[in-house]
Amino acid sequence: MGYVKTAMLMAAMTALFMGVGYLLGGGSGAAIALIAAGGMNAFSWWNSDKMVLRMHNAQPVAPGDRAGLNVLVKELSGRAGLPVPKVYLIDAAQPNAFATGRNPENAAVAVTSGLLQRLSREEVAGVIAHELAHIQNHDTAIMTVTATFAGAISMLANFAMFFGGSRERIGVAGTLAMMILAPLAAMLVQMAISRSREYEADRIGAEICGDPIWLADALEGLERSAAAIDYMSAERNPATAHMFIINPLHGQRMDNLFATHPATENRVAALRQMSKSTGSKRRKSDARSETGKSRPWGK
Template identity: 55%
Template sequence: MFNFAKTAVLMAAITALFIIVGGMIGGEQGMLMALLMAVGMNFFSYWFSDTLVLKMTNAQQVDERSAPEFYAMVKELAERAGLPMPKVFLIDEAAPNAFATGRNPENASVAATTGILKVLSRRELRGVMAHELAHVRHRDILISTIAATMAGAISALANFAMFFGGRDSDGRPHNPIASIMVAILAPLAASMIQMSISRAREYEADRGGAEISSDPEALARALEKIHAYAQGTPFHAVERHPETAQMMILNPLSAGGLAQLFSTHPPTEERVARLLSMAKDGAYPGAE
């Protein structure tokens, strides 16, 4: 519940930032124009991003005949999660990773690389796929799209200010230095909030996946293995299309240091520690 509450607070924060920046830079008309631009861009993303990302990663759909064990695993977990059976895909890449996509549980897809099937044990793979189904159950694609819409609108307003300067609701120009500062800092703040929302959703998907599988330790061990293998195994499709990295269970392009502020995923060590704490405390359904 903590991460759900955190997400709600962050969503409120990015909405408030949009209202403040919109009022400072473009007034009511500029704010409305920026929002409409962002909604238009993200409307397409919301409805068609699943098809695009599957094509970008060269994912191939499989069924109970072409991948019987993997398909049966996803089916069992979907039933445990109370979800419709998603479409199942495999990606011919050595890098171990997986993701979920789709605008709602009725139009969801889950995908895994051939590398993750080789690297992980059946128990660990089950934990990973439960995590991805938790994203589906939590409708994280919708949440991410809304956050991206607000962040995109703020960036559009900032670009407006950079080229034309900010104006108040009466059309009077703001201090040019203040407009430049807002134009620079507002998109950074919006990106940080957006990434914080993404990290909160990853924590929540870890928790939800542990509940679906009733095995948080399996997911913890899987994350450790994926993290270790990802260091020296390139994910070629993601390198060609870095915008898909945020969808993976572990971002193969992530960096440390200050870049962590803009990371789409929490530190692997922290995720593992939380999952192992759940396993130790028995803080999940099905625990004895």
């Protein structure tokens, strides 16, 4: 089913791309856009994950890292019955994370340094488990393709508005269409990753890590920190915002109707209800202080 959704999304993006091409150059422009879209679809399928990682300057985490991140990802992948994805670290103060890759065999998980600095081991496990759930559900294929393709459509729309086509043919209506296409592409990206998909990843992630409370606590901490800390790389690449576990954007906020993520309080409530219904209990570990609160990963 994941591949069918990806194909449908590619077709929609291609239609948009051809529409811009038509406004730029009529029938010839549409034909050129169709050829370009075919190449872009192929390139996005095979390389979009690498492009997204480069956008955020994600660096591979070496095996045997002192933080133990690779060990944790390997352990959780085993619980999920998944191949172990590649692990990347992003030097960013905002705590956040995302998964990418066209399938579970070619997947990667990226976390920010802020995530490791601010969350406990249990909470980090909850976040990683959520990202593994996206990989398991093949959500990452849609995430990575739409991020790169929507960005390309937006750039083409801007190019058409400022440089392309004769004013006689495009006219005011065409110019207005160019202005609408860029945000429309962003809306398509947001719609592609439905709110129910995030809830499903929360549910499966809670099962993978073993305790819904770990992920619930992580989401609350991430929400507070993300609201207070800017993530400039994400602001420069807003088409990738839907990939993160928490919306990383500040300046690009939109009305809730077009939000890339469900409300965090609703996600947390669902996880806490899941904890009650399954009878799971908060597990103790040496990562907890005398007050019962989790200490950050590295402390």
